[in-house]
Amino acid sequence: MKHVLKCTFGLKPLGYLEQSITQRKPQIMKNLPVDISSALDEVPLGISILNKDRKILFINRALEAMSGFSRGECEGLPCSSVLRFSNCIENCPLADIAEREKNILEGDIITQDHQKIPVLVTFAPLVNGRGRVTGYIETVEDLRKRRTVDPIRIHPFSFGDIIGRSPQMEKIFKFLPAIAQSDSPVLITGQIGTGKDLLASAIHYASPRAKNPFVIFRCGALPDNLIESELFGHEKGAFPGATENKPGKFRFAQNGTLFIAEIGDLPPSLQLKLLTYLDEKTIYPLGGTRNFSADVRVIAATSLNLEQIARGGHFRKELFFRLNAVSLHLPPLKDRDGDIRLLLEHFMRSHASPQKKALLGFSPECLRVLEEYTYPGNVLELKHIVEYAVNICRGEIIGIRDLPSYLTETFEDLVTPLAASSPSPVEASVEDGMDWSAVERKMITNALIKAKGRRSRAAQLLGWGRSTLWRKMKHYGLAAPGDEGLREIGQ
Amino acid sequence: MKKVLLALYGNDIAPRFDLAPEVQIVTFDREGGEEVKTIVLPRPSAETLCQIATAENIEAVICGGIEEEYLQYLRWKKIEVIHSIIGAADAALPRFRLGSLKPGDILVERRK
Numbered sequence: 001m002k003h004v005l006k007c008t009f010g011l012k013p014l015g016y017l018e019q020s021i022t023q024r025k026p027q028i029m030k031n032l033p034v035d036i037s038s039a040l041d042e043v044p045l046g047i048s049i050l051n052k053d054r055k056i057l058f059i060n061r062a063l064e065a066m067s068g069f070s071r072g073e074c075e076g077l078p079c080s081s082v083l084r085f086s087n088c089i090e091n092c093p094l095a096d097i098a099e100r101e102k103n104i105l106e107g108d109i110i111t112q113d114h115q116k117i118p119v120l121v122t123f124a125p126l127v128n129g130r131g132r133v134t135g136y137i138e139t140v141e142d143l144r145k146r147r148t149v150d151p152i153r154i155h156p157f158s159f160g161d162i163i164g165r166s167p168q169m170e171k172i173f174k175f176l177p178a179i180a181q182s183d184s185p186v187l188i189t190g191q192i193g194t195g196k197d198l199l200a201s202a203i204h205y206a207s208p209r210a211k212n213p214f215v216i217f218r219c220g221a222l223p224d225n226l227i228e229s230e231l232f233g234h235e236k237g238a239f240p241g242a243t244e245n246k247p248g249k250f251r252f253a254q255n256g257t258l259f260i261a262e263i264g265d266l267p268p269s270l271q272l273k274l275l276t277y278l279d280e281k282t283i284y285p286l287g288g289t290r291n292f293s294a295d296v297r298v299i300a301a302t303s304l305n306l307e308q309i310a311r312g313g314h315f316r317k318e319l320f321f322r323l324n325a326v327s328l329h330l331p332p333l334k335d336r337d338g339d340i341r342l343l344l345e346h347f348m349r350s351h352a353s354p355q356k357k358a359l360l361g362f363s364p365e366c367l368r369v370l371e372e373y374t375y376p377g378n379v380l381e382l383k384h385i386v387e388y389a390v391n392i393c394r395g396e397i398i399g400i401r402d403l404p405s406y407l408t409e410t411f412e413d414l415v416t417p418l419a420a421s422s423p424s425p426v427e428a429s430v431e432d433g434m435d436w437s438a439v440e441r442k443m444i445t446n447a448l449i450k451a452k453g454r455r456s457r458a459a460q461l462l463g464w465g466r467s468t469l470w471r472k473m474k475h476y477g478l479a480a481p482g483d484e485g486l487r488e489i490g491q
Numbered sequence: 492m493k494k495v496l497l498a499l500y501g502n503d504i505a506p507r508f509d510l511a512p513e514v515q516i517v518t519f520d521r522e523g524g525e526e527v528k529t530i531v532l533p534r535p536s537a538e539t540l541c542q543i544a545t546a547e548n549i550e551a552v553i554c555g556g557i558e559e560e561y562l563q564y565l566r567w568k569k570i571e572v573i574h575s576i577i578g579a580a581d582a583a584l585p586r587f588r589l590g591s592l593k594p595g596d597i598l599v600e601r602r603k
Binding site for chain 2: 055075076077078080081084086088089110111112113114115116192193197377380383384387388391
């Protein structure tokens with residue numbers, strides 16, 4: 001009966017697992033007259049089989065899609081390094097499985113795509129005929145699928161995990177249900193930190209594909225030569241180093257949604273390949289002779305002006321038009337009227353609650369600083385600011401001193417003279433794509449121009465001390481070589 | 492001088508950035524020497540690690556799995572993030588020094 005499990009995974013010979021299953025799996029499973037790996041691949045629940053040292057022997061296709069690891073990549077690696085289940089790291093449930101009454105744990109995992117996914121993990125020992133533990137089996141359920149129908153999570157000003165009540169966001173929310181129900185490709189645009197990933201995820205989980213995988217692929221994170229293999233998969237021997245078949249993100253996302261972030265970074269040759277998929281729904285793995293039909297909805301996102309890039313000839317116009325059929329633009333946070341306050345309250349509650357902190361809100365001065373700030377990093381930056389403040393705050397009200405220093409250094413000193421209508425305020429218009437350093441540099445330059453090169457006056461206009469201005473000028477390369485910062489023009 | 496932060500769990504790179512109970516900050520000088528500082532966190536927190544990385548002027552972070560928002564935040568702060576590393580800190584550091592450590596590197600012998 002040792003040869004009963006001689007089978008393939010569909011893509012490659014079972015190889016090591018075949019051997020390990022016959023050697024390590026309990027007798028009852030060895031005797032099953034089925035192709036167990038193929039059967040497990042059809043289960044829409046993540047499944048992993050571990051040896052007694054908690055090293056991975058096998059993961060099924062659902063867990064491949066969820067974790068982002070292919071079967072070959074994770075064979076022989078510690079479960080905690082692959083699954084990255086929160087409970088594995090703090091207190092591995094398999095370490096004391098015999099004493100445990102409950103074999104179900106709720107927690108989260110971090111995927112290869114850097115997503116934190118809430119999961120429910122069920123685990124059990126694999127025991128041989130003599131009652132000895134020879135390994136473990138785990139099932140991993142993605143709880144995001146349950147959330148889509150959870151009425152408790154419905155927020156009056158939200159869609160999925162995106163929150164906003166500004167007219168700009170309400171307009172987007174109005175269209176989302178219809179977009180979710182369609183199967184057309186979607187293009188999401190918006191600056192960094194505006195929530196493009198969340199929007200894509202919200203569309204998927206509101207769509208009829210919600211029970212199937214939501215797979216994320218980031219073009220910018222990989223060198224060009226690896227993108228094709230990661231996205232479309234490759235066959236063994238397709239290129240030097242391709243020692244095994246790789247399924248690719250399209251196969252992982254079968255019947256679900258593939259979110260391609262930073263689509264503007266997709267190399268031209270692959271733009272054509274993606275366009276072919278959108279037209280023919282067929283995938284050609286790298287080095288393969290056989291294609292396969294994929295049923296995957298594509299949602300793409302970019303922080304670039306794709307239309308302009310396409311017009312300049314650096315992005316295929318046909319692909320742009322195909323993706324742009326349904327497009328959504330997420331506005332920068334500074335342009336979302338009234339959302340800053342809503343998001344501040346939301347993130348304060350969400351960060352304070354796990355720490356059991358009873359925070360009541362923000363002080364008026366603190367709110368003024370936070371509402372006046374331009375957030376070049378958008379919602380992501382606001383979230384970090386609030387998380388920091390919640391951690392630092394020791395009272396019930398978040399004050400100005402609880403904010404990160406880069407806000408208080410600049411805004412306590414800079415906004416005050418502005419608010420007090422100082423005779424010559426210094427402003428710097430924030431353009432798209434400018435980070436805080438660029439804004440600050442521009443402010444210093446403006447102040448020096450207004451002060452006709454006199455640093456004392458420029459420092460006064462900025463509301464800084466002379467030494468602060470000098471330090472920042474030196475930092476931004478605005479000080480002349482050999483300038484000691486003590487001489488003042490005209491003084 | 493180059494400063495690198497390693498998110499640790501025991502002697503290994505912590506499988507998750509947000510659950511690393513301690514960090515090691517290694518400063519390499521031009522003469523080839525290195526200074527090592529270990530910080531044990533009161534409780535694991537990705538936010539605290541980001542604050543440490545920015546406050547200490549870290550140039551690179553070596554870690555295991557990291558959530559997108561922290562990855563973007565660190566990159567936004569011009570900090571290189573070499574993520575998804577599986578293996579011991581002792582194996583990662585020499586590779587980092589040689590410039591050959593890249594995201595996703597597996598530095599353990601696979602035990603099949």
